Amino acid sequence: MSDRLSHGDAAPPFSLPDADGNTVSLADYAGKRVIVYFYPAAMTPGCTTQAVDFTAAMDELSSAGLSVIGISPDEPKKLAKFRDKEHISFPLLSDSDRSTLSAWGAYGEKLLYGKLIEGVLRSTFVVDVDESGKGTISVAQYNVRAKGHVAKLRKELSV
Template sequence: MSERLQPGDTAPAFSLPDADGKQVSLADHKGRKVIVYFYPAAMTPGCTKQACDFTDNLSLLTGAGYDVIGVSPDKPEKLAKFREKENLEVTLVGDPSKEVMQEYGAFGEKKLYGKTVTGVIRSTVIVDADGKVERALYNVKATGHVAKLIKDLELEK
């Protein structure tokens, strides 16, 4: 089981391919806060809802100094289809090896319909402008999560 990150930890560096196959790294966002969210699979109902919620609130988040990066185990081709189908504006990157997810504590044992399975743990990690973990939220709900995040960060419209 991967260790969960705690506030004050240095956020693990990563460089992953986006929906267009271009490398996106955490270092590209130095000086800005980054919301890195982990989700199980593109084009599934919960993950679609979450990605659409982030897209719907993207101008509010970026206006408050936050960039948003969604990470799933999907390949860039699937991410591109997902982005086009749902008109997503958030940056989506793929982690097929699940290495980054493990470093962030977003992959491991979880409960699914009462059974213990190994998989992606829906998580959100907020990284501050200096690359440190500000908040690490695990087992978040797909629905309502973005609204709760905005409230918790005191960014309400």
């Protein structure tokens, strides 16, 4: 597992395919604040809860100047099915080789039902992206709970 990121760290750049196969980069959000969250698998109960909660909060988040990007190891075809089924209103990106997950410290050992396994660590970051497209981490949260996470994050960000 790579090192965890924290407040003030440089956000590792990425360029990944979205659910439609279009490339989305962190640099595309130049001059903005973006919530980048990593989740284990589309169409699972916890990941669905989290994505639906972010979608429900999009008006308030957008009004506060925040965009949202979800990243998982799922292939774009599965992400498109997930987006369409759950009416997800923000980009879902595919990191099938887990290189971005690893760079952000969101992939590694975790306990699952009492067993130590390697997998995606549900993680959320708030990134301030400067005009040149380089990001700085302002919030880094690892091993977050899917249920209630978006409400908790909104409270912490005063949104």
